[in-house]
Amino acid sequence: MTQKETPGAGGARERPWPKLLTRPTVPMPERQRVAAPIATGSEWTLPVLERFDKALARHAERLRLATYPVQYELITAEQMIDLCSTVGMPVHYPHWGFGKQLVGQERGYRKGQSGLAYEIVINTDPALVYLMETNSLALQVLVMAHAAYGHNAFFRSNYLFQQFTQADSILDYLKFARDFVLQCEQQHGWREVEKVLDCCHAIAPYGVDRYRRPGRLSARRERERLAERLRFTEKHFNADYAYLYEGAQAKAGGGNGFEPQENLLYFIEKHAPKLAPWQRELVRIVRKVAQYFYPQRLTKVANEGAATFWHYTLLHELYDSGEVDDGFMLEWLANHSDVVAQPPFDSKYYRGINPYALGFAIYRDIRRICEQPTDEDREFFPQLAGQPWIESIHFAMANFKDESLIEQYLSPKVMRDFRLFVLHDGAEDRSKYDVTAIHNEQGYRRLRQALAAQYRPEAHTPQITVARANDDADRALLLHNCVLGGRLLDGASVGEVLAHVKELWGFDVVLEEIDDGGSRLKVHRT
Amino acid sequence: MSDLIAPARTMRIVDRRSDPQGRGAVNRERFVRRFKDEIKRAADEEFSRRSITDVGRGGRITIPGRGLREPFLHHDDDTGSRDFVLPGNREYVPGDSIARPPGGQGRGGPEGDEAGEGEGRDSFAFVLSREEFLALFFDDLELPNLERTRFGQVTMERTRRAGYSRDGVPGNLSAPMTVRMSIARRIALRGGLADQIEELEKAADTADPLARAELLREIERLRRRRAGLPFLEDVDRRYRARAPMPSPATRAVMLCLMDVSGSMDERKKDLAKRFYTLLYLFLERKYGQVDIVFIRHTETAEEVDEETFFHDRLSGGTLVLPALELAHKVIEARYLGADWNIYLAQASDGDCGTDDGARSAAYARDVLLPLARYFAYVDIPNAHGLFNRPSELWRAYEAITETAFARRQVHGRGDIWPVFRELFARRQAAA
Numbered sequence: 042m043t044q045k046e047t048p049g050a051g052g053a054r055e056r057p058w059p060k061l062l063t064r065p066t067v068p069m070p071e072r073q074r075v076a077a078p079i080a081t082g083s084e085w086t087l088p089v090l091e092r093f094d095k096a097l098a099r100h101a102e103r104l105r106l107a108t109y110p111v112q113y114e115l116i117t118a119e120q121m122i123d124l125c126s127t128v129g130m131p132v133h134y135p136h137w138g139f140g141k142q143l144v145g146q147e148r149g150y151r152k153g154q155s156g157l158a159y160e161i162v163i164n165t166d167p168a169l170v171y172l173m174e175t176n177s178l179a180l181q182v183l184v185m186a187h188a189a190y191g192h193n194a195f196f197r198s199n200y201l202f203q204q205f206t207q208a209d210s211i212l213d214y215l216k217f218a219r220d221f222v223l224q225c226e227q228q229h230g231w232r233e234v235e236k237v238l239d240c241c242h243a244i245a246p247y248g249v250d251r252y253r254r255p256g257r258l259s260a261r262r263e264r265e266r267l268a269e270r271l272r273f274t275e276k277h278f279n280a281d282y283a284y285l286y287e288g289a290q291a292k293a294g295g296g297n298g299f300e301p302q303e304n305l306l307y308f309i310e311k312h313a314p315k316l317a318p319w320q321r322e323l324v325r326i327v328r329k330v331a332q333y334f335y336p337q338r339l340t341k342v343a344n345e346g347a348a349t350f351w352h353y354t355l356l357h358e359l360y361d362s363g364e365v366d367d368g369f370m371l372e373w374l375a376n377h378s379d380v381v382a383q384p385p386f387d388s389k390y391y392r393g394i395n396p397y398a399l400g401f402a403i404y405r406d407i408r409r410i411c412e413q414p415t416d417e418d419r420e421f422f423p424q425l426a427g428q429p430w431i432e433s434i435h436f437a438m439a440n441f442k443d444e445s446l447i448e449q450y451l452s453p454k455v456m457r458d459f460r461l462f463v464l465h466d467g468a469e470d471r472s473k474y475d476v477t478a479i480h481n482e483q484g485y486r487r488l489r490q491a492l493a494a495q496y497r498p499e500a501h502t503p504q505i506t507v508a509r510a511n512d513d514a515d516r517a518l519l520l521h522n523c524v525l526g527g528r529l530l531d532g533a534s535v536g537e538v539l540a541h542v543k544e545l546w547g548f549d550v551v552l553e554e555i556d557d558g559g560s561r562l563k564v565h566r567t
Numbered sequence: 568m569s570d571l572i573a574p575a576r577t578m579r580i581v582d583r584r585s586d587p588q589g590r591g592a593v594n595r596e597r598f599v600r601r602f603k604d605e606i607k608r609a610a611d612e613e614f615s616r617r618s619i620t621d622v623g624r625g626g627r628i629t630i631p632g633r634g635l636r637e638p639f640l641h642h643d644d645d646t647g648s649r650d651f652v653l654p655g656n657r658e659y660v661p662g663d664s665i666a667r668p669p670g671g672q673g674r675g676g677p678e679g680d681e682a683g684e685g686e687g688r689d690s691f692a693f694v695l696s697r698e699e700f701l702a703l704f705f706d707d708l709e710l711p712n713l714e715r716t717r718f719g720q721v722t723m724e725r726t727r728r729a730g731y732s733r734d735g736v737p738g739n740l741s742a743p744m745t746v747r748m749s750i751a752r753r754i755a756l757r758g759g760l761a762d763q764i765e766e767l768e769k770a771a772d773t774a775d776p777l778a779r780a781e782l783l784r785e786i787e788r789l790r791r792r793r794a795g796l797p798f799l800e801d802v803d804r805r806y807r808a809r810a811p812m813p814s815p816a817t818r819a820v821m822l823c824l825m826d827v828s829g830s831m832d833e834r835k836k837d838l839a840k841r842f843y844t845l846l847y848l849f850l851e852r853k854y855g856q857v858d859i860v861f862i863r864h865t866e867t868a869e870e871v872d873e874e875t876f877f878h879d880r881l882s883g884g885t886l887v888l889p890a891l892e893l894a895h896k897v898i899e900a901r902y903l904g905a906d907w908n909i910y911l912a913q914a915s916d917g918d919c920g921t922d923d924g925a926r927s928a929a930y931a932r933d934v935l936l937p938l939a940r941y942f943a944y945v946d947i948p949n950a951h952g953l954f955n956r957p958s959e960l961w962r963a964y965e966a967i968t969e970t971a972f973a974r975r976q977v978h979g980r981g982d983i984w985p986v987f988r989e990l991f992a993r994r995q996a997a998a
Contacts, residue, residue, distance in 0.1 A: 123591035140598025144693035385655020527647030
């Protein structure tokens, strides 16, 4: 396709750069802006979106973004609220917690307090990308670039998603889960089902294998396995023998040689003495779903950062080749800068470190270091300085989670831009925090370590392991919390959560808080 | 043609905007179900605050946030030591210290946004739809003594499978049936033709040459016809048929009697109307098929339509008996027979002559109650009755001891809902 050159939109930049920007921070490509804008204004139609998708795909291919095929779904605002309430999944088992999300969001949206997420993308194969009908053209294209190319490429390449989730089977599995939960509600009453799900949700963070790669999900196999299990137990159940069998098992098992286990839900599914088969199935479902979302919890910054970086890059590519006009750029940039805003810690808008902002800054800086390294960069990142940026970005996307991404790539410049500083909260004096490092020569490394540590799962999710079970007469379940830095658990939350664990386990549950020296700091009992 | 063969990448886009809504409804319903008690309490409060006609509108509900929390394990920030990173440093250098904010919660962790969302909020507000609102209201209310065993009036038409028909819409075409018909037709026709051919052949054997040639031509024609029998013909087509079948439903009628005489001042009329509005909403929602008859009375009684009943003004003296008689007339004319469940609801300030009261009570007991399943009387006494003497009609109705009769007093707006509930609460024993 050849386009006539129109002097206004087509030609290379004729105006001089504004005074403050003598030179763009990222060098402008040599190419001339030859194409005419694909569309102008804020109205969109499906053919227009299709042409944008083609253009994005062309640029993505040039930038070597490997993606899953995409299926766009056009939805209304209400459907978007629906989706948000079920963590973005188009199918999910029913639970009141999702309903709570829903009514809360709905009201916020109606009252105009909160905007809607304008993009949701699901790690499936093909990737599902939701386009909300109320978005303007620029926003639609922004969402396409962000979700269908940015997130999609991250899902496709990041090692955690490759190892821990199966993009092609999750929807099938969730369908199975939904049908199973509905069936249980019919057979056993919703109260019973809800009780089990509530209990499982309370300990869902402890339903993941953190290091072992989970088996493949398959709805069909799951159904077969379940039918087989139920058939077997029904066929062979005999109250007398069951009693004998349990007794023999207790004798044989004993408490000796018990290895601590990290996956509490798995342990309950397999060993809880009093659960009925269908209850075990529910435990399993919650566990599988938690496992599916585990990589997402580990890669908030990396994932959002990559997606934001790519939409920024791809849309600039569109602009550089003349496929969009200035108005288009201004519109999405306004949205973009809202998304990557980082309010300072003392602002009333402060809600923690914004993963979009931090991730975007890190990836942008990787590109800058590759293209325009300073002496500082050469010292900190000898492996990056002067390297081709596309490879470096792809490497950073593929091989890191939040913690390691920050550890490896957080540059002094980003720390300075964010004006990061480290506070220490110690037992010596609870009335104040001490500033221990700031964004200066002496502080960079300490700052980076502290920030990376903050993104370790243990930093916000206490580490609970199953220490012992079933070895005494009262069949108590013993849990350990591995205490780091003397940080104990919040007593009230422990009480509530243990009550839920007890519900599943059927007998008493004890939680001991153990420090790394092995001494018992505190004991919680149900 | 060439663009039908997809190139390497085409955009796949599915328009879901017209998909049925309500994936969220499943979860919404579960949420409402779980917090029914809290929501109901909040809705009851909301109700007493609102004007009655607004009840049907649904609206904002706020319930305590305590039970809503989904617990999870987290650290107690008042123990141990930790380092955390904040953005936006302005003036601090190492060695400085910052005063700890009270509570010390949620600063810095990467999950800071989550902490701000659900925790620490002590109430949770959301919007209930009209449907949900009414469902909550009338959840455990029921028409008393409703007999569902008597069937009569055809109120519902369900379609049922009704075999196969020769015509229908293409979507209902039954392929197996059609092919079966086609086979049958071909067997039948082929057989008939074969017989004819055989006969002709026999005849041809004995016929003279001229006739024989004629016969052979005829045989040839029949053979061709037999070979050319079409696989499918229009007559073979069979469609799955669905026929509307009458399905029986319970029949019920509610007769609403309201006193609109002069002694019923605006306040009382307002209360009575509120009661009936509630009753009307209840019936409309729960029993789509309930007939409702509106009767208002002063010294005379008349049957009116809903609009007049609720909104028209009228005043005059009071006689109760004509209203009861009219109710009886209406029943006799339209609702007589064992298959009708008849309900009566009467609202009045009870202001009537002693004589009229006694006669009304007797009439109600002897004539109406044997016909009715339930008779509810709502008494709206004077606002500032110094002696708080029970009204004339109230005392007269004291004579009625049948269990199918109930009377309650309503003093103010706040009473209407409790009284209504009491009158129509689902009775475990009755069921």
